[in-house]
Amino acid sequence: MEFTSTRGEQRYAALVRAAAETVVGLDFDGTLSPIVDDPEQAHIHPDASAVLVDLATQVCAVAVVTGRPARQALDLGGLEEVGNAVGEAGKELYVFGQYGNERWSSTRRRVVGPRPPHGLATFLRDLPRTLRSAGAGEAWLEDKGLAVAVHTRRLPDPDAAFEALLGPVGDLARSHDLSVEPGRHVIEVRSAGMHKGLVVERLVEELGAGGFLFAGDDLGDVEAFEAVGALDDAGLPTLRVCSASDEESTLVAMSDVVVAGPEGVLALLAQLTADARDSRA
Structure with missing residues (x-):
């Protein structure tokens, strides 16, 4: 250490x-x-x-x-x-x-x-369109029940995909009154608070x-x-x-x-x- x-x-x-x-x-x-x-x-x-x-x-x-x-x-x-x-x-x-x-x-x-946060279901419905628009339609989605994680680690250029998605996914999340938690090649969307x-x-x-x-x-x-x-x-x-x-x-x-x-x-x-x-x- x-x-x-x-x-x-x-x-x-x-x-x-x-x-x-x-x-x-x-x-x-x-x-x-x-x-x-x-x-x-x-x-x-x-x-x-x-x-x-x-x-x-x-x-x-x-x-x-x-x-x-x-x-x-x-x-x-x-x-x-x-x-x-x-x-x-x-x-x-x-x-x-x-x-x-x-x-x-x-x-x-x-x-x-x-219970799952209000707005998560409609966010998940709208998310694939946002991913395709950002050129990362193949990003892997993980439904956690109370949150949704967008993973870019499996994509050919995970860093570039992460940067391309962070803004659009964040905007979509906020439009559904959800918060965004970026991590290592993952963008997690969940309830605030x-x-x-x-x-x-x-x-x-x-x-x-x-x-x-x-x-x-x-x-x-x-x-x-x-x-x-x-x-x-x-x-x-x-x-x-x-x-x-x-x-x-x-x-x-x-x-x-x-x-x-x-x-x-x-x-x-x-x-x-x-x-x-x-x-x-």
Whole structure:
């Protein structure tokens, strides 16, 4: 792991001391699982389950906070089994899907979420025409129930297609009173009013957290990083971890620690677990 500053090292040391009261929030794609061409094949890193269960013994709670539907993240991550093991340790695993619109926990084992946003059905009806007009009619559409994602990763020039679509798709979304969340070769359209930063705030309030670590890799994690930054300003021990890639660098400037993809994230979490355990010895 690479600290971005001396202050980052100090934040890590403070978080180790506050580990028992700390909530660890983790993005899924690019953070716990590698980025792949087919999102339905983005299985969690093979070491993640063991690392998360061990981590849970040293912290207040672990939360996976993702733009994916919660059920999809549970299945791809084997997170129900992880939740069983975390529960046996007397701790809680949370999964917040669709940027916090859906919620699952290892004690209340069902996904709870709202109805699809008004306007999404008509947006989806009008979307193919917009894609064709922008010369990206072959972009892959992912209907998440509460959102629609337009993926350009499979196209011949995914970067150019993304840039060509961002404006028109955004305009169409706003005409249906929907919000736009750009990511790595994906444009997600969903209802306004919910984002990962609100999940951070909710967890701190509900659990009385005395510290917070959030690890992410993409533009969809910016609000979570901002919320963690506000907690730091308020005096809580915090750490912002960027799972870096060649495709997206926005979070690097906001981070305390930069690591190389899911393997780097898991190595950091394993180190945090070991350091927290040693600090209690």
